[in-house]
Amino acid sequence: MSYSIKDIKLKILNSIPLLLLIFISLNGNSIINFKFFTINLHYILIYYWVLRRPQALGYGFIFLSGIITDVIFGLPIGVNALTLLVIASVAAYVRVVTVRISLFYDWMTFIPALLFANFIYFIVLYFSEYSVDYLYLFTNSIFTFIFYPALWLIFGLLINISKQGTHV
Numbered sequence: 001m002s003y004s005i006k007d008i009k010l011k012i013l014n015s016i017p018l019l020l021l022i023f024i025s026l027n028g029n030s031i032i033n034f035k036f037f038t039i040n041l042h043y044i045l046i047y048y049w050v051l052r053r054p055q056a057l058g059y060g061f062i063f064l065s066g067i068i069t070d071v072i073f074g075l076p077i078g079v080n081a082l083t084l085l086v087i088a089s090v091a092a093y094v095r096v097v098t099v100r101i102s103l104f105y106d107w108m109t110f111i112p113a114l115l116f117a118n119f120i121y122f123i124v125l126y127f128s129e130y131s132v133d134y135l136y137l138f139t140n141s142i143f144t145f146i147f148y149p150a151l152w153l154i155f156g157l158l159i160n161i162s163k164q165g166t167h168v
Contacts, residue, residue, distance in 0.1 A: 013162045017049045017056040017155075025068040037143040038136070042069070042080070043087050044144060044151045047113055050091035051098075051106060053159065062088050076128045083117040090116060103152055110148050114141050 003011075024041055042065070049057045066081025073080070090113035098105065118141055125132050 010162065013158070014056065016158060017045065017053075018061060021045060021057060021061060021065050022068075025065040025072070038140045039147050040140055040144045041151075042084060043114065043117060044148055046084055046087050047091045047110055047148075048106075048152060048155050050088045051095050052101070052155070054092065054095065057088075059085065059088060075130070076124065079121060079124045079128075082124065083121045086117045086120050087113050103149055106152060107145075107148055110145060114145060 021042075024045070046057065046062055050062075062084050063081045066079075066084040067077060069075075069080040070077050090109070094106075094109045094113075118137055122132055122137065
């Protein structure tokens with residue numbers, strides 16, 4: 001079975017979300033830390049791709065990404081994996097009940113995903129007797145929510161480019 005250059009480019013383009021997920025996990029930079037605020041890319045990446053193209057990220061890869069992040073950050077094993085799976089499950093539910101794709105609807109349904117994920121994160125760390133910085137968690141959630149539309153547009157462009165590659 002031979003692949004053409006176009007097929008190889010399309011396969012690479014379709015695997016960008018998975019490669020980005022693994023890169024973020026291995027690099028330990030799931031959180032973009034600016035001077036005054038932080039953005040959790042893991043949450044946005046998983047929510048968008050499970051919502052719009054679930055075949056791009058499998059739940060096993062999401063779980064593995066969370067485990068790798070836990071090891072790198074020195075957290076109890078399973079904390080990030082559980083929160084990422086909560087984000088993925090909310091996105092899967094929203095995908096089932098969504099009739100029309102819109103930025104506003106996706107953005108507003110991202111709020112419960114953030115709330116559930118942060119609640120699970122807080123509860124697990126609380127019972128593991130880790131200190132939780134509430135202000136950091138709150139500001140991280142707010143700015144992750146604010147920057148969701150920008151990444152929604154970027155990921156939408158990526159999907160459009162991959163669709164154009166299949167129609168020649």
